Amino acid sequence: MKGKLMYDVIVVGGSFAGASAAMQLARARQTVLIIDAGTPRNRFASEAHGFLAQDGRAPAAIMRDVHRQLLRYPTVEILSGEAVGARAIDGGFAIEASGGREHSARRLILATGVSDELPPIPGMNERWGETVLHCPYCHGYEVRDRPLGVIAAHPMSAHQAILIPDWGPTTYFTQGQFEPDTAELEGFAARAIIVERTPVVELIGEAPALDGVRLADGRFVEVGAVFTAPKTRPTTSLAAMLGCVHEDGPTGPYVKVDPWGATSVAGVWAAGDSATPMHNATLASAAGVLAGIGAHQASVRAKAG
Known part of the structure; x- marks a missing residue:
């Protein structure tokens, strides 16, 4: 990875959970790369409901506004594409994006969501x-x-x-x-x-x-x-590739996390539907906030020795 930019955090997934995590990190002046496949779970719904100040809006319109707001922060980049591989490297992690290009970061937040099987x-x-x-x-x-x-x-x-x-x-x-x-x-x-x-x-x-x-x-x-209640499964195998422990939920497996979204793998956090059996946009956003803060505070602890 010599000579390549290492971000502070790569966030995989740019919907409610991932974007909320990225916002906290951006405001903490962390360098953040969001890799977003653009296929959120709620894309089949014409409107989102129960989300404060966004009730009745199309999910895609909400996310367009969110991404525009995130890009106002100079330390944030958004890459449209799918993350297809993940591995630990010296000093952090590498994520392979569709097209074969690899990106590295000191920490990861997986907000990859789940797919539904009706x-x-x-x-x-x-x-x-x-x-x-x-x-x-x-x-x-x-x-x-x-x-x-x-x-x-x-x-x-x-x-x-x-x-x-x-x-x-x-x-x-x-x-x-x-x-x-x-x-x-x-x-x-x-x-x-x-x-x-x-x-x-x-x-x-x-x-x-x-x-x-x-x-x-x-x-x-x-x-x-x-x-x-559809059966659910992770949309990607990134968490499994990294060795994150999963738990069995009532509709399918999810990544085991602590209250701040930390997984069983040091340096990796998870948030949103892939990391809880309770699926709701507001809960996903809140989990993203916690994961973003958790990742930043881990950086602070590392620098403070």
Whole structure:
């Protein structure tokens, strides 16, 4: 790496978590390279909700403003592209970007996010982010007062279902696999949740709108939107390449971090959906702030001896 610029920090991922980390570092006058593939998890949603001062704006518009603000700081660079490799080097880390060029930094922040794998039901993918949803706090208000469904995808789906009646009358589809227990059934009764044990086999209507679902026995059930919990997986293997410890969450693995976002590998932090089982834009941004501060304070400690 001799002769090449070594940044203070490389941030991989330029959405809510990564950009929030980079902002703290920029304001601490750290040299920062953001490598952003431009494929955030929320790109399928037309609007972001529940994010302070940004409610109702398109996620892409929010990030354009954020990147413009970051580039006002002279120590920040943004590279459009994918980070495809990561390794430890003397004094820090090297990240290989698409195209083969390598960039080095003393510390890394991984804000790479996760990818969603929806239940394999025809009609799900083309409605994702509009009438097929995962977070009622993010999108429930926009589908309020419609008949709503929860398509069970894992053992926590019953917990998800108990929330939904505050937005509309709710049917819980067990898919023949995720039967509520006795206590959950009592909660369902108190919340007037209908339990349907025949599996959903198709979503009906002109996408992205939803008229209802067809069941395996041919019946049609009217619903205006459905909630489900997709399986999640890291969008990149960078954390695994570096040896970061992962934990198993209810929908998939995530990077184990301490309260400041530090991973099990010294000099590497992680933030956002790839580093928590709780997925929300505000939480991702807050985690990015902590990771950025944590990385800067590690630099201070190193210089102070």
